[in-house]
Amino acid sequence: MVESVSPPSAADSLQPQTSASHRFLQRPPIRFTTEFDSDTSLFFNKLSCKLFDNLAKFKLCFQNNNKGHVSNPQLTFTTKHLTCQYDLEEHNALLNSSLEIAPGLQLTAVHDVKAQVGQMTMVADLAPSYTLQLTSPLPSAGLPKATLRFPYGEVSLEENEDHEEEDAAPKLAVSGIFKGQVLNGICNAQYGDDNLNLRYSYKDEETTFIPSISLPSNALSFSFKRRFSPSDKLSYLYNFDTNYWSAVYKHTVGKEYKVKAGYDSEVRLGLGIFVGW
Numbered sequence: 001m002v003e004s005v006s007p008p009s010a011a012d013s014l015q016p017q018t019s020a021s022h023r024f025l026q027r028p029p030i031r032f033t034t035e036f037d038s039d040t041s042l043f044f045n046k047l048s049c050k051l052f053d054n055l056a057k058f059k060l061c062f063q064n065n066n067k068g069h070v071s072n073p074q075l076t077f078t079t080k081h082l083t084c085q086y087d088l089e090e091h092n093a094l095l096n097s098s099l100e101i102a103p104g105l106q107l108t109a110v111h112d113v114k115a116q117v118g119q120m121t122m123v124a125d126l127a128p129s130y131t132l133q134l135t136s137p138l139p140s141a142g143l144p145k146a147t148l149r150f151p152y153g154e155v156s157l158e159e160n161e162d163h164e165e166e167d168a169a170p171k172l173a174v175s176g177i178f179k180g181q182v183l184n185g186i187c188n189a190q191y192g193d194d195n196l197n198l199r200y201s202y203k204d205e206e207t208t209f210i211p212s213i214s215l216p217s218n219a220l221s222f223s224f225k226r227r228f229s230p231s232d233k234l235s236y237l238y239n240f241d242t243n244y245w246s247a248v249y250k251h252t253v254g255k256e257y258k259v260k261a262g263y264d265s266e267v268r269l270g271l272g273i274f275v276g277w
Helices: 010-025
Strands: 030-037 042-051 056-065 070-078 082-087 092-102 105-112 117-127 130-138 145-150 153-160 171-182 185-192 195-203 207-215 219-229 232-239 244-253 257-264 268-276
Touching: none
Parallel strands: none
Antiparallel strands: 030 042, 030 268, 042 056, 056 070, 070 082, 082 092, 092 105, 105 117, 117 130, 130 145, 145 153, 153 171, 171 185, 185 195, 195 207, 207 219, 219 232, 232 244, 244 257, 257 268
C-alpha cells in the first residue's frame, strides 16, 4: 500500500519566512554603560544596540556633570563596510569605509565631511605574514607612505618636508619597529625622527615588568603590574628622568562593576568608578 503525501500548504511554506521577518524587525536589546571620573566630576555614558539582526550597530555617547548638563554627544552607526560618526555639537560627520577589492587586497578610506580632508589606505598581502601598505592623505600631496610589515616588525618610508627651508626638496624619512623574544620576555626597538626607544616586556600570569630607555636622551622609565586575584590588580609607573610616578589599584565586582583608585604625582589623588549593566 502506498501512502499519499499531501504537498505543503502555502501557510507552511510561509511560516519560516514569517518568523525570520519577525526576528529581523523585533525591538533590539539596548545596553547602557556609565563611567564616573572624579578628577573632572563627569559621567561618561554610552547607549548602544544592534539593529537588523546584527547587520548594523547604533551607539550614542555623551557626557554629563553632577548638575545634569550634557556635553559632547556623538552618534555612531556601524555596518560591515561603513561607519558614520556624527558630532551633534560640531554638526560634523566622520566617515570610515572598508572594502576588499580582491583576495588579499584591502582598501580603506576616512573622510572628514566638515574639514574636507581624509586618508586612503591600500593593504596588499605579499606572502604569509608579509604585507605592503600604501597610505595617502586626501587631497593628495606627494608620494604615499609605504610600510612593509613582516613577522619581526615593520619598516616605513615617507616624504618628510623641511619646513625651515621653503625651497628644499622633500626628503625620505625611514622609521621602523623591530621585536623579538629575549629570555622570557619580548624586546621591542622603535626608531623614528633620529630617536631610538628600547623596551623589554616580561609578563606571566601574575606579574608584568616593562623597563624602557630612549636614546640619545637616556630617558629611563619602568612600569610594574601585579595581579593579586582575578578581581584585584595594582599598577605602578616611574620615570627616572622626570621623577614622575603613578599608582593605580583596580577592583572588579562580577563582570559589570569596576572600582579604580590611584595616585598621580602631577594631578595628586584621583578616584574613578566604572558602572555598567
